[in-house]
Amino acid sequence: MSTWRPITKAPLWRRCLPAWLHGPAVLMFSLSVVGAVIALGVAFFYFLLASKFDLDEVAKLPSGTVYYDRNGKEIDVPGSSGRKIVSRDEIPDFMVEALAAREDAHFFEHSGVDFKGLLRATVRNVKDRDFTQGASTLTMQLARNTFEMRAKSLHRKAVEIALTLRIEGRYSKDEILTSYLNRIYFGSGAYGVEQAAKTYFGKSTAQLHPGECAMIVGIIRGPHIFSPLRNLPAAIEQRNQTLARMVDAGFITTERAEAVKELEIRLTKDDGSSENQSSYALLAVKRELEKIMEKEDILLSGLKVYTTLDSSWQGRLETELNRAVFALENENGWEHPTHSSHESGTEADYLQYAAVTTETKSGAVLALIGGRDFSHSRYDRTRSKRDLGSAFEPFVAAAAAERGKLVLPGSPLQTGRQIGPAEVERLSKRCGLSGPFLQTEDLFRGAVAATPMEMSVGLATLGNKGKKPKPFFIRSIKNLEGKEIYRATPSLDPALSSAGAQEAISVLEQRAGTRSFTGATGSERDAWTLRLGPAGSTAIWIGFDRPQKIAGERRLDALLDEFVQRLGN
Structure with missing residues (x-):
């Protein structure tokens, strides 16, 4: 007796493919299904992550970076x-x-x-x-x-x-x-x-x-x-x-x-x-900001940057510097183009100046002026090396005092001879001056170059009992939500003894609660003013971008003395 069984046809793909391909085909199909499920799972996962973003933000006006001075006053920043x-x-x-x-x-x-x-x-x-x-x-x-x-x-x-x-x-x-x-x-x-x-x-x-x-x-x-x-x-x-x-x-x-x-x-x-209406100080702040954060995270992130700048002191310093240099240009016999008229030549033909004030105890930069007119020249002269001349005397004195030698105010050559050029160079570098230094006794007369920023830090080192501060422009940064994401930590490095620093300050002239120095190099191509006030150490340079004689040294000294007096304490 025969048993009847229903006849079933194999799927079309089995009939079309050789028997030896049936196994691989089933495997490929299974892998495809698994792959599709995984792909859908991955897609769902990422769309779930994307759903957490508020799409209303797309059409909103993005927030720019806002800058404040040390007193919380907003700094006007075009842009x-x-x-x-x-x-x-x-x-x-x-x-x-x-x-x-x-x-x-x-x-x-x-x-x-x-x-x-x-x-x-x-x-x-x-x-x-x-x-x-x-x-x-x-x-x-x-x-x-x-x-x-x-x-x-x-x-x-x-x-x-x-x-x-x-x-x-x-x-x-x-x-x-x-x-x-x-x-x-x-x-x-x-x-x-x-x-x-x-x-x-x-x-x-x-x-x-x-x-x-x-x-x-x-x-x-x-x-x-x-x-x-x-x-x-x-x-x-x-x-x-x-x-x-x-x-x-x-x-x-x-x-x-x-x-x-x-x-x-x-x-x-x-x-x-917009960019030209900025300032040297603000550009310095932005340079530091880009070292702290990625540039992509700065643009349109709604940051609040609290700087070290003192807007009041910055304005006062600019006003008095302008007054002094303008008076010099309007002296009888002035042989150079005047900046006010821009009568001829390029920016390098006009008398320029640069100034930096550093908070003596911390290194916070209170003011920075890189030139007379940011809209005409963005070249920041606080970072340019210039000859020091007699302005180097405080550091010769510091080196001698550090080695227990006698400091002779007004006689840097005799003071320096007691220890030699190599020792003066070594101690000056510890105070923040990078040179180059002349390897002869002419070094004691100021045959060395430094930037106004270096001179401000060096002066602060002397005023801070021998501890060298690291200059900085940003105190703290907050994000759009007001959360503080950065805070500066002042850095002080021991450079010389407190007694040596105190002895070096003695070569500066004492005036109304401040100690200061004014004078020009022997070539009269560079003029310097150093001012150690109750809180800040200020270094000021006056000269030309292409070195040339400024004016009679007697008249220049008189103007700089008047300038220091007007700044007061």
Whole structure:
């Protein structure tokens, strides 16, 4: 008796594939299912992380860095105020097309992520074992700028992608593009396209002609390098490259691009730019800030920077220095161009000055003046070495006193001969002077060079009983939420004995609660004033960028003496 069994057909794939491929096919299918499940899990994980970000921040005006002096007074910094959000209607269509052509040719087509470009970049990063290739779209850049997503790992990049897709789902393309232009940095202290338009061209965004639009877009990849106020030829080259990309993308014709190049680029005056309205002191603060934090974390992070600067003393020092140098220039027989008239020559032809005041006990910089006019010359002369001449006497005295030798005020040659040039050089370096030092007895007469910053620190070392302070400009930093994220710790290094420092101070003239020195080098090319006050140690240099004789030493000494008297204590 036969048993009936139903006849079942094998799946089509089994009938189509040889029997020896059935096992691998089942394995591949299983792996595909597992891979899909894992991919979905990973995607869910990163979208969960991305959901924690508040997308309302995308359209908000970003916060700039605010600076305060030592007394909590806000320092007026162009670039942190006067910012304005522009609407899409105020942005010329030519700028929109230029931005798309230069930064993201498929912006209006993709969903926020250029997956083909991202795949190429990922393969390159894996091959190079680095994460320098990003294939970022405008939306990805907006996400990074808004939420400080500095993607340097695959994990951070994945979060950025998930956040980008959320932004694309929340905002329209026009809203994304507008938020991007309102947020990014354009150089010269300009944050956002409206401030960039005002800074560079003195007009609103809506008033920009196509050539100006292309130039502003060209600045984006290098705000510091391509700022037209810094380097107009480089900015023009970036404009031309932007126009070439627009031609390649089909936004304009070659003929149109050439016509745009002929449009006049009329920049605002240098002394009206945001960056030029800054100061030597503020630039020094910014240099220190960039050593403390990454540059990307500074821009638009809403930082509150509490500096060591004393605005009142800074203003007083500038006023009295201006008065003294102006009086010197207006003496009968003055043979050089006068700064007030800018009658001829370059900035190097005018009499200049530099000054630094350091808090004696801590090293906090209370004031810094790098020249007469920041808008005409950004060269910081507090960092430039100049001959010291007789201003070196306190350090000769310090070296002699440290070795138990007799200090002879007004006779540095006799004082120095007791210990020799090598010992004077060694002790001076411990006080903060780096030289170069002449290896002969002429060293005792001041054959040595130093910067005003070094002289201020050296003087502070003498006034601080031989302990050398390390100069600093920033006391503390708070983030946007008001949390302190940095606080300076004053650093003091023993340089010489308290008795040696006290003996060295005795060569300075005592006046109304301060000790001071005024005088010029033997060549009369450099004049120095040292002032050790109750709290601060001030070093002031007067001279020319290209060394030349200033004036009769007697008249110069008289003016500097008057200057010290006016400063008081």
